[in-house]
Amino acid sequence: METEKRKSKGILKEIREWTISLGIAVIAALLFQNYVxxxxxxxxxxxxxxxxxxxxxxxxxxxxxxxxxxxxxxxxxxxxxxxxxxxxxxxxxxxxxxxxxxxxxxxxxxxxxxxxxxxxxxxxxxxxxxxxxxxxxxxxxxxxxxxxxxxxxxxxxxxxxxxxxxxxxxxxxxxxxxxx
Structure with a gap:
């Protein structure tokens, strides 16, 4: 049970990190296209x-x-x-x-x-x-x-x-x- 909670937290943490990284990449690409x-x-x-x-x-x-x-x-x-x-x-x-x-x-x-x-x-x-x-x-x-x-x-x-x-x-x- 304890191991499942750690795995679940690890997966959520990885999803959050990927979401933030992709969001930053999309925003950077849009700014680049609009201004550069x-x-x-x-x-x-x-x-x-x-x-x-x-x-x-x-x-x-x-x-x-x-x-x-x-x-x-x-x-x-x-x-x-x-x-x-x-x-x-x-x-x-x-x-x-x-x-x-x-x-x-x-x-x-x-x-x-x-x-x-x-x-x-x-x-x-x-x-x-x-x-x-x-x-x-x-x-x-x-x-x-x-x-x-x-x-x-x-x-x-x-x-x-x-x-x-x-x-x-x-x-x-x-x-x-x-x-x-």
Whole structure:
């Protein structure tokens, strides 16, 4: 009888320890995904040929806490500018002047080399040339003829940037870091 009580207490103690350990692991995983790295899926064609619908990415939510987005970064946008989460490329940062002439983008008066772009770039409803103000970014999709971006939505608030797409994990043949 005494032995059965010890066994019963031992089993309950082990169950409690496992429950606490699993609970801590689940909480740590959720915190990690919400604040450090997360998985995202490309939903549309606005970033072709760089990213294609159905591809899965790893999003870095952490590094923009220490530095600002840079030209060429591929960012995930989740804010009031659009009902959808968007994936776009940073073209302009605060202080930049964006101009579009003859299907080409000029940054501060200099034509930028955008080898990743598909199609020609046309101005949208935002008056061009456009000066990016503090706390804003000017973003565009790589598939310029089929992208809902800053040309139509206007500048994106820095606070709407959820993170930076850093790694393509699916499909496996395309696995690797995302480059500018």
């Amino acid at each position: 790295y997360a998985q995202s899926e490309v939903q549309n064609v606005s970033m072709q040929n760089t990213l294609i619908a159905g591809q899965r990415l790893i999003e870095d939510k952490w590094s923009y806490r220490f530095h600002e987005p840079q030209h060429g970064d591929i960012v995930i946008i989740n804010g009031p500018e659009s009902e959808l989460r968007l994936i776009k490329r940073v073209v302009g940062i605060p202080g930049d002047v964006i101009d579009i002439q003859s299907g080409e983008v000029y940054l501060n008066g200099v034509k930028i080399d955008e080898q990743y772009v598909k199609g020609r770039t046309f101005a949208g409803s935002v008056p061009i040339p456009f000066t990016v103000e503090e706390g804003q970014l000017f973003v565009m999709g790589d598939n310029r003829e089929h992208s809902m971006d800053s040309r139509a939505l206007g500048p994106i608030s820095r606070s709407s940037i959820e993170g930076k797409a850093v790694l393509r994990i699916w499909p496996l043949p395309k696995f690797g870091a995302l480059k500018e």
